[in-house]
Amino acid sequence: MREGERPEIAKLPLFAEMDEDKRNRIFTASFLQAFPPQLTLFEVGQHADFLHVLVDGLVELYTTNAERDTTMAIIEPVHSFILAAVITDQPYLMAARTLSASRVLLIPAELLRAVIQHDVALMQETMRELAMGYRGLVRALTDLKLRQSTERLGNFLLLESRKLGGARRLRLRGEKRLFASLLGMTPENLSRAFSALGKHGVIVEGANIVIDNPVALEAFARPDPVDDSSLDQS
Amino acid sequence: MREGERPEIAKLPLFAEMDEDKRNRIFTASFLQAFPPQLTLFEVGQHADFLHVLVDGLVELYTTNAERDTTMAIIEPVHSFILAAVITDQPYLMAARTLSASRVLLIPAELLRAVIQHDVALMQETMRELAMGYRGLVRALTDLKLRQSTERLGNFLLLESRKLGGARRLRLRGEKRLFASLLGMTPENLSRAFSALGKHGVIVEGANIVIDNPVALEAFARPDPVDDSSLDQS
DNA sequence: CGAACCCTTGATGGCGATCAAACGCCGTGG
């Protein structure tokens, strides 16, 4: 990889605290690869050979079952993904594909597991990252189980807003159909949900969203009372 | 706790590999508490003061949002729960209540986090456990997103069967309405789903289930192709 | 023996999926 990009990756919570020599050992053995849009990075069931770090672009994690597929997560740079499969040394449960042209750092799984054994700081951060991811999934599951689709969209917008430090203006990266799938609904119903949120303080102009009345939106969407304050540090 | 019970808890994957002295330190500072049925152990939003280990009985993890609630997991002995909240030192995302009379080992969270820092084997197992839990939640989420209710029930039965080493006869611990909520459906529809599975090799007699034709059931339920072989070691 | 309570079965209703068509955006090629 280019030398200029190392610092940014080294700043990831996952790698920030670890021993510098060991970090360099990992990075030297890794390679940065460029991918065109719409390219499958790996499939479900493949052995997890690399921890992936999205350096640039946009990546979708998705799963398939009998003709249908659903997006599980949208990865933005700079962030690692499929850590759990690498740690457990088991096949991927999700497939990944690029949404836009992307560059991905590929860290050999075997090496990473080996280094983790000898670097407590790295292991500690791995543990933390997994725990946070676990909590994120708990939220996603409850979201799906006890909110209906328009409420899920409302909450999604509130979370995106919070990730930007409370910004009221959002721009969606990626197509709307993608977010529909992420939220567990069809593109048609996402469209209807957006217009339904007009009654609750949301203005939509294409990919640009304005949360005109955050109080009204929160009253409608009932966001989780508990929020992981450190979620946005990712 | 009674001395006779330590070995069983020490055998948990989480604690099995760690230093014995440190393990004893943890256990000595912990206490085993007995609870009657239907008692709330903790609520959502409470600070995670203890890692819980169910020694005996049955516990439900559930969440609530605006009048509705849904069960997230059913904990059977001997198993720990809410590890992620303890590791991240953040509020519980799920509440817990006993389903039957239960005994729970309460391990002070602060102490556990401290010991983890100094025992690599324990940290390693914590990491593994979180990673496995993560994968379990990924499965649960895809299950909900791309299977319909009767298929979810079918898969649930197949998984229960596998947990028992492929047994064809199952007995459900706990009430059916509980499993309905776990599977994201109503008791009424669970009942209908059970009878619908009659066409796919399943026989139901109260809480006793017989998977009369596993091949037919798998053909209908399309279980995940990837299975974590080490899942059953828990 | 009666009163809860759970499970079951049936009838109805609503949320969201599917089917269908029109609009707008954008890139290509004439």
Place this chain on the structure above:
DNA sequence: CCACGGCGTTTGATCGCCATCAAGGGTTCG
């Protein structure tokens, strides 16, 4: 430069899965 075609989004109509409402049967416990 404009026409065309493809694709994503939007809007409308219909369908189906599942929730809700309702009632009856069985079991458990006081």
